[in-house]
Amino acid sequence: MKIYTKSIAATGHEEVSRAAAEIMENGGNAFDAIVAAGFASSVVEPALNSLGGGGFLLGNSVKHGEKLFFDFFVDTPGRGHERPDLEPHFFPVTVSFSGSDQDFNVGLGSAAVPGTLKGLLHIHKRLGRMDLKDVIHPAVSLAGEHILNEKQAHFLKLLKPIMTLFPEGMSIYQPGGRYLQIHDVLRNDALKTFLQQIAMDGGESFYFGEIAEMIGREMKEGDGLLTREDLTAYEVKERSPMQVSFRDYVLFTAPPPSVGGTLIGLSLSLLSRDDAAGYPFASSEYLLHTTALMQEVEKLRGQGCITPDDYRRFLADDRNIAKSADSIRLFSRGTTHMSIADKDGNCASMTCSNGEGSGYFAPDTGVMLNNMMGEDDLHPDGFHSSPPGQRVASMMSPSLLVKDGEVKLVIGSGGSKRIRTALSQVLVQVTDFDRSLQDAVDAPRLYWDGEILQLEPGFPGEAVKKLEEKVKLNQWEKKGVYFGGVHAVVPGKAGAGDPRRGGAVCEVSG
Numbered sequence: 001m002k003i004y005t006k007s008i009a010a011t012g013h014e015e016v017s018r019a020a021a022e023i024m025e026n027g028g029n030a031f032d033a034i035v036a037a038g039f040a041s042s043v044v045e046p047a048l049n050s051l052g053g054g055g056f057l058l059g060n061s062v063k064h065g066e067k068l069f070f071d072f073f074v075d076t077p078g079r080g081h082e083r084p085d086l087e088p089h090f091f092p093v094t095v096s097f098s099g100s101d102q103d104f105n106v107g108l109g110s111a112a113v114p115g116t117l118k119g120l121l122h123i124h125k126r127l128g129r130m131d132l133k134d135v136i137h138p139a140v141s142l143a144g145e146h147i148l149n150e151k152q153a154h155f156l157k158l159l160k161p162i163m164t165l166f167p168e169g170m171s172i173y174q175p176g177g178r179y180l181q182i183h184d185v186l187r188n189d190a191l192k193t194f195l196q197q198i199a200m201d202g203g204e205s206f207y208f209g210e211i212a213e214m215i216g217r218e219m220k221e222g223d224g225l226l227t228r229e230d231l232t233a234y235e236v237k238e239r240s241p242m243q244v245s246f247r248d249y250v251l252f253t254a255p256p257p258s259v260g261g262t263l264i265g266l267s268l269s270l271l272s273r274d275d276a277a278g279y280p281f282a283s284s285e286y287l288l289h290t291t292a293l294m295q296e297v298e299k300l301r302g303q304g305c306i307t308p309d310d311y312r313r314f315l316a317d318d319r320n321i322a323k324s325a326d327s328i329r330l331f332s333r334g335t336t337h338m339s340i341a342d343k344d345g346n347c348a349s350m351t352c353s354n355g356e357g358s359g360y361f362a363p364d365t366g367v368m369l370n371n372m373m374g375e376d377d378l379h380p381d382g383f384h385s386s387p388p389g390q391r392v393a394s395m396m397s398p399s400l401l402v403k404d405g406e407v408k409l410v411i412g413s414g415g416s417k418r419i420r421t422a423l424s425q426v427l428v429q430v431t432d433f434d435r436s437l438q439d440a441v442d443a444p445r446l447y448w449d450g451e452i453l454q455l456e457p458g459f460p461g462e463a464v465k466k467l468e469e470k471v472k473l474n475q476w477e478k479k480g481v482y483f484g485g486v487h488a489v490v491p492g493k494a495g496a497g498d499p500r501r502g503g504a505v506c507e508v509s510g
Contacts, residue, residue, distance in 0.1 A: 002406065004492025007342040007508040009033060011487055011497065012048070012414070014504035015146060016041045019138035020340055021506035023130065030346035031059060031127035032135050037338045038120045038352060039139035042367075043191060044146055047155035047163070048334040048354065048414065051117040051206075052362060052369035055352030056254050058241055058398040060407050061127055062345045067252045067400065068127075069241040071391065072119025074112035074372045078388035080229035082220070088384065089223040090374065093161045095356070104356045105374025105383070106162055108224030111358040112372040112392055113234050121203050122236040133199040140199075143192035143366070145185050151502030153182035155334070155481075162371075165359030172366065191366030206362070207231045214363040224360070225373070225384070233389065241400075246272050247431055249408065253399040260397035263420045267297050271428065281433040284463035287446065291471060294421055294448040335396060335414030336501070341491035343510075347410045349398035351419075395419045401427065407491055409437075414501060415484030421447050422484030437488055438496040441503070445483040456483055 007030070009020035019040035020033035028036070034057065041049045054073035061068055078084070088109025095102050124132060148156070156163060156173060163173045172188050173180050180186055197205065205211045208231070216228030242255040244265035251268060254261035270293060279285035335353040358371040372378060378392050379385065386392075397419055401409035409430065413422045422445060429440035444458035453471045455464070456479045467473065476482075485501030497503020 002345050004341070004343045004345065005509060006492060007033075007340075008489045008491070008495040008505065009037065009338070009340045010489050010495035010503065010505045011037055011041065011338040012336045012485055012501045012503055013041065013044050013149070013152070014502075015044045015142055016338065017497070017504040017506040019142075020338070021508050022138055023135060024342055025508045026130070026134070028130040028135065029128065029344065030340045030342040030348045031061070031123055032130045033340050033342065034338055034348035034350050035120045035124045035128060036135045036138055037340065038116070038350060039136050039195065040142055041336055041338065041352065042116070043139050043142040043188065045152060045336050046368070047152065047159050047357070048336040049116075049352045050354035050357065050368050050370065051120075052111075052114040052367045053352060053354035054112070054115040054370065054372065054392075054394075055119060055350060056258060056394070056396050056398050057119070057123055057348060057350040058252060058254065058400055059127065059349070060345070060347040060400055064127075067241050069239045069255060070119060070123055071237040071239055071257070072115035072122065073257060073394050073396075074115055074370060074392050075230065075234060076386045076388055076390045076392060077111065077113050077226040077230045077373070079233055080227050081225060081388070086223060086225070088225050090383070093165070095158055095161065104162065104371065106165060106356070106359045106371050108219055108222045108226075108358065108360050109384075110371035110374035111224060111226050111360060111369040113226060113230040114369055115234060115236065116352055117198075117203050117206055118234060119236050121198075132202070136195055136199045140192055140195045143188045143195055145187045148180055148182055148184050148186050149502060150182050153180070153184075156180060159334075159356055162357050162359050166361060168361035168366070169359060169368065188366040190364060194365040194367065206365070207234060211362060211365060218363065226369075230388065237391070244268050246427075248403055249431065250402045251399055251427070252402060254397040257391045257393045258395065258397055259393050260395035260420045261399075263297055263301060264397055264399070264424055266300065267293060267420065267424045268427070270296065281429060281435060281443070282459050282463060284466040287459060287463050287467045288470065290425065290446060291448060291453055291467065294446075298448060298450060335416065335419070337398065337412040337414050337485060337487050339410040339412060339487050339489045339495070341407070341410050341489045343492070345407070345491065347400060347407045347489075347491060349400060349410045349412045351396040351398045351412045351414065353394075353396065353414070397423060399423065409488060409490055411486065411488040413484040413486040413498070415482070418447050418482065418484045421445070422486050426486050426488065437490055437494055441486050441488065441496040441498050444479065447483060454482070456480075
């Protein structure tokens with residue numbers, strides 16, 4: 001067992017990283033810390049995360065000697081629903097981004113069966129060693145009050161129509177009639193009380209007791225789809241992580257229902273058929289090759305290559321590889337992530353999401369439920385077309401990069417469709433271009449959206465000009481949350497927080 005000189009946490013908020021570091025400093029392991037971080041994140045990143053959302057965790061446990069994947073993403077609702085033909089409370093809300101407006105579907109009918117709370121409690125019971133009350137304590141303090149930072153104030157401003165859709169949201173985010181802004185104090189007294197209750201009853205009331213009953217009743221009265229039976233039946237699933245060989249490494253990443261893990265695996269598998277890049281990072285060759293790779297993966301995805309079995313069958317045929325290689329050479333929304341590694345070698349990579357939020361708060365909890373039933377990316381066959389009790393697919397892909405049995409990198413990202421490309425670009429910079437972790441995270445990114453190449457600023461002008469000869473570009477004026485938020489840790493050495501999403505790193509020595 002390898003012992004490191006320090007424990008490291010990299011997350012999307014300074015208070016979340018601080019909560020994780022506090023737990024490890026007081027004797028907790030990486031799993032105690034990731035659970036504390038998850039609870040704290042649900043308090044201080046309310047536009048991105050919630051106990052009413054869903055997520056995945058990929059961990060490396062020294063004690064258990066195995067890679068562990070926990071799936072606590074959302075289920076489709078409707079078990080035992082008395083009106084299966086109901087027209088649900090489900091409608092679009094317009095959110096104004098810089099230069100454009102976008103509609104998100106919200107309301108009671110947009111809420112899927114939440115898994116985050118049950119997932120965090122399951123992980124703590126399975127792998128933690130501290131008392132639950134101590135693990136939750138940082139979140140309790142933050143719910144009492146904390147200062148709204150610049151990033152979170154920006155996210156809340158964008159989502160104001162959703163955050164204030166119901167009276168509960170108005171009382172939290174627009175107290176006294178004034179919507180919260182940067183440096184304001186954010187208080188969520190109902191959430192503070194609920195967190196204290198969780199420390200005593202282990203969250204039983206939310207899934208089995210009085211709160212579950214109230215949620216079911218309000219959903220029924222308000223034309224929602226979520227039922228008490230849904231909450232009672234929800235289960236955290238432990239799965240075998242997906243493994244992808246890349247260079248001298250093995251990437252452990254999210255299996256289905258995550259689509260993102262498969263697409264990352266496909267990207268790295270195609271890259272591994274060639275030698276490491278012989279050209280500099282950010283050169284025209286880098287931009288052309290990366291764009292061509294994204295286009296090829298997107299084309300294969302459109303042809304149905306979206307499961308591990310699909311892509312293994314594809315890779316088994318050398319004719320497929322040759323064709324894809326030629327194609328590449330010829331060209332020559334709310335989510336947050338936490339990465340933690342403790343000094344004993346335990347590692348935890350966790351990605352959580354609340355979508356944009358449904359606007360609906362579970363009674364007496366201060367917890368907004370997700371709007372995953374209103375995310376068009378997650379429902380290609382149409383809204384409310386899947387039967388109740390089905391685990392919803394996701395692009396989230398918490399990952400571990402391993403070499404010779406040792407975890408070399410704990411990594412993940414928020415960013416919807418851009419998760420897989422953000423992770424792939426950072427991984428390749430670290431492995432093929434030998435760049436430092438923070439440099440790789442800070443570096444400009446690109447994303448092929450199917451029609452236009454979205455390009456962050458920072459690439460050399462001459463390289464961009466050559467790229468423009470091949471593909472239509474949209475050059476951004478500044479780096480933004482659109483391109484993901486990669487937070488990563490090299491165990492025992494360094495962490496990197498993505499400035500696009502308020503990334504912060506905390507270390508504990510000894």
